[in-house]
Amino acid sequence: MAKRKKLTLSALKKQERVLGFVFASPWLLGLIIFGAFPILASLYLSFTRYQMVGLPTWIGLANYRSLLFNDSIFWTSLWNTFYHVFLSVPLGLFVGICLALLLNSRIRGISIYRTLFYLPNVVSIVAMSFLWLWLFQPHFGLINQVLRPVYDFFNMEPLGWYRDSSLSKMTIILMGLWTAGGSMIIYLAQMQDIPRDYYEASEIDGANSFQQIIKITLPLMTPSIFFNFIMGIIAGFQVFAVAYIMTQGGPGRSTYYYGYYLFDKMINDNNMGQASAMAWILLIITLIITLLALKLNKYVFYLGEQD
Amino acid sequence: MKKLAYLALLLLISFTLAACNREDTGDRTVIEFWHVSPVGSDSYSGMRRIIRDFNESQDDYFVRGTGINFWDYWDKINIAIASNTAPDIGYHTLDNVIFRAGNNALYNISDLIREDIENGVDTIDVSVFSENQLEFATYDDDLYALPFSATVRMMFYNLDLFAEAGLTEDDVPTTWSELYEVAKQLDDVSGNTINVLGFDPSFGEGTYHQYLWTAGLDFFDEDLNPTLNTDRHLEILEWMYDFNKEYPRSVLDAFGEANQMLGINPFAAGRVAMMVANDGLYETLRPLEGQLNYGVAPIPVPDEDGVRVNWGSGFSIEMYNKNNPERREATWAFLKYLMDHDKQIELSDTLGWLMSNIPAMEEYAEGNPILEAFVNELEYAVDKVYVPYAPNWHAVDWVQFFEQGQSSALTPEQVLQQARNLYIQKRENYEAAN
Numbered sequence: 001m002a003k004r005k006k007l008t009l010s011a012l013k014k015q016e017r018v019l020g021f022v023f024a025s026p027w028l029l030g031l032i033i034f035g036a037f038p039i040l041a042s043l044y045l046s047f048t049r050y051q052m053v054g055l056p057t058w059i060g061l062a063n064y065r066s067l068l069f070n071d072s073i074f075w076t077s078l079w080n081t082f083y084h085v086f087l088s089v090p091l092g093l094f095v096g097i098c099l100a101l102l103l104n105s106r107i108r109g110i111s112i113y114r115t116l117f118y119l120p121n122v123v124s125i126v127a128m129s130f131l132w133l134w135l136f137q138p139h140f141g142l143i144n145q146v147l148r149p150v151y152d153f154f155n156m157e158p159l160g161w162y163r164d165s166s167l168s169k170m171t172i173i174l175m176g177l178w179t180a181g182g183s184m185i186i187y188l189a190q191m192q193d194i195p196r197d198y199y200e201a202s203e204i205d206g207a208n209s210f211q212q213i214i215k216i217t218l219p220l221m222t223p224s225i226f227f228n229f230i231m232g233i234i235a236g237f238q239v240f241a242v243a244y245i246m247t248q249g250g251p252g253r254s255t256y257y258y259g260y261y262l263f264d265k266m267i268n269d270n271n272m273g274q275a276s277a278m279a280w281i282l283l284i285i286t287l288i289i290t291l292l293a294l295k296l297n298k299y300v301f302y303l304g305e306q307d
Numbered sequence: 308m309k310k311l312a313y314l315a316l317l318l319l320i321s322f323t324l325a326a327c328n329r330e331d332t333g334d335r336t337v338i339e340f341w342h343v344s345p346v347g348s349d350s351y352s353g354m355r356r357i358i359r360d361f362n363e364s365q366d367d368y369f370v371r372g373t374g375i376n377f378w379d380y381w382d383k384i385n386i387a388i389a390s391n392t393a394p395d396i397g398y399h400t401l402d403n404v405i406f407r408a409g410n411n412a413l414y415n416i417s418d419l420i421r422e423d424i425e426n427g428v429d430t431i432d433v434s435v436f437s438e439n440q441l442e443f444a445t446y447d448d449d450l451y452a453l454p455f456s457a458t459v460r461m462m463f464y465n466l467d468l469f470a471e472a473g474l475t476e477d478d479v480p481t482t483w484s485e486l487y488e489v490a491k492q493l494d495d496v497s498g499n500t501i502n503v504l505g506f507d508p509s510f511g512e513g514t515y516h517q518y519l520w521t522a523g524l525d526f527f528d529e530d531l532n533p534t535l536n537t538d539r540h541l542e543i544l545e546w547m548y549d550f551n552k553e554y555p556r557s558v559l560d561a562f563g564e565a566n567q568m569l570g571i572n573p574f575a576a577g578r579v580a581m582m583v584a585n586d587g588l589y590e591t592l593r594p595l596e597g598q599l600n601y602g603v604a605p606i607p608v609p610d611e612d613g614v615r616v617n618w619g620s621g622f623s624i625e626m627y628n629k630n631n632p633e634r635r636e637a638t639w640a641f642l643k644y645l646m647d648h649d650k651q652i653e654l655s656d657t658l659g660w661l662m663s664n665i666p667a668m669e670e671y672a673e674g675n676p677i678l679e680a681f682v683n684e685l686e687y688a689v690d691k692v693y694v695p696y697a698p699n700w701h702a703v704d705w706v707q708f709f710e711q712g713q714s715s716a717l718t719p720e721q722v723l724q725q726a727r728n729l730y731i732q733k734r735e736n737y738e739a740a741n
Contacts, residue, residue: 250710
């Protein structure tokens with residue numbers, strides 16, 4: 001009979017560690033091949049001249065220098081993107097919270113209303129863009145038809161929406177509010193975690209509904225507001241598809257966002273080197289803004305920490 | 308019930324596996340051909356037949372065709388070339404062959420022709436292609452692609468609308484002043500609504516660079532420096548903007564947008580009486596045969612020193628460098644088959660394109676006055692120059708400025724100045740990186 005090998009504790013731990021890596025290897029390999037490698041490759045390419053055919057040639061900081069100091073469209077696209085982020089994020093938060101407050105009531109068919117408000121989030125962005133293209137159409141769109149009495153009353157020309165360079169960015173932001181139901185679901189989940197006792201106690205103290213929202217609901221919702229705020233900033237800096245479909249960056253580059261310019265650099269100018277440099281500049285900008293936003297964490301009230 | 312479910316599952320798996328089955332190619336050299344006739348497209352069966360005929364015509368090579376949607380094709384082929392996964396043979400755009408040839412992505416076609424001549428084998432007769440197209444397929448004095456299709460732009464005119472306005476085919480304009488005079492007779496406007504517009508220079512495929520060419524000008528000089536800064540450049544831009552200046556911009560926009568939103572071609576719908584378009588519009592109008600009485604004519608030119616020219620873009624057919632002599636030989640055999648006189652006619656019929664083989668197209672067009680006019684216009688077709696520092700100079704780079712001029716957000720002077728500045732900036736940045 002073969003002698004059974006005695007396993008020490010350290011050998012067992014080692015075996016477990018190896019097994020852990022084996023089981024995690026599909027994910028780890030995916031992370032390295034499809035995550036880390038492209039990221040590092042793009043960092044390298046950002047220091048090269050690479051036209052997507054042939055080999056990259058090292059040119060040092062030339063791509064960054066050109067973008068930052070001799071590219072007017074770079075700054076236009078960056079400004080457009082900042083405008084989008086700084087307006088769409090607060091507006092998105094406001095609409096999402098309002099919807100959540102409205103849909104946090106116990107009325108008949110509430111789950112149907114919640115589903116309806118969430119539904120736009122499952123619509124493809126292409127279909128959504130075309131739908132709003134029709135709705136905002138300056139001459140035939142439903143929105144201007146509905147607003148016609150207002151235009152007549154103020155004796156003004158109908159708004160040009162996405163066809164007007166001074167309104168086009170705002171049109172895209174307004175359109176984005178249609179998907180506020182996504183953040184609403186997160187707010188709702190957190191609202192329903194707030195203990196009823198707080199509301200009952202405040203009622204005894206004579207608080208009205210508005211005071212309850214301001215003093216109880218909103219402070220206790222700050223973790224989810226903060227989460228949506230950070231995610232909104234990151235997503236806002238990546239805005240691209242809607243402008244690509246609806247306005248093609250126009251009119252007059254007013255909706256030519258950073259992501260759009262990056263895309264054009266790569267696909268239309270065959271300039272993968274500069275496109276990669278743009279991606280890294282965007283990463284740094286997003287990182288800085290996110291770090292600044294994280295400073296607001298001290299105002300976030302986590303229910304579990306109250307003791 | 309359970310047995311039935313198992314049977315259905317078995318059948319499903321069998322069909323799936325059968326669909327995955329690939330032809331037995333034996334010892335043949337297999338090559339990949341990417342085209343724009345995917346399953347479900349009108350040209351699918353025709354393209355399939357053309358490939359099958361080649362495979363059945365000999366025992367040495369086997370072509371495996373992959374059809375990709377036209378609008379997806381260009382990104383896919385570019386990414387495939389970049390990642391060294393390009394097919395052996397495929398289409399691309401003729402105007403930037405030089406870019407891929409310069410980066411060693413393509414086989415040298417001239418070498419293949421020379422080898423054929425040395426071996427006494429039938430080869431491709433390049434004299435059947437237009438000189439201009441061949442120039443675009445040439446890099447360093449050698450051919451690195453062959454012209455495949457030949458797009459031509461002409462002015463379509465609606466004879467029914469001409470008749471309503473008391474005009475005949477003899478009144479079809481040839482110069483800009485005639486164009487203006489005839490267009491205004493064709494305009495049909497009631498109040499703030501345009502029912503029919505005679506002509507608008509920016510409708511259809513009317514582009515600024517094409518009108519510049521008709522006046523003997525261009526965006527760039529011979530050294531690819533941006534021009535755009537002469538009085539004549541300004542005059543031509545103003546001519547485009549002012550052609551329908553008697554109508555408010557909002558009325559013109561409403562007219563243009565109505566066509567766009569309804570997804571209709573304004574010429575096919577009888578809303579525009581004259582419009583510059585390519586031969587693709589002829590294909591669009593084919594189902595309306597007998598319902599729409601129309602003709603095509605060369606694009607009108609400026610009254611003084613006008614040049615008969617049209618923007619003749621086209622697709623190239625290219626052999627991608629796989630560093631594999633056997634596949635190179637097989638691909639060359641297939642390319643010669645595709646460029647054959649009769650095959651070009653068959654391809655034209657299948658794809659609905661004018662092909663690059665001029666004698667073949669002359670034969671194909673015989674008896675069809677519209678097609679004949681297009682083929683005759685081939686010799687006046689010129690492709691746009693490839694500018695390495697601004698490959699998309701005519702589209703994204705220019706259109707944003709042009710549209711701002713249309714909406715009066717910029718004056719025509721500002722449009723030209725700002726566009727020129729952009730090209731200069733792009734050149735500086737390109738040179739800094741090269």
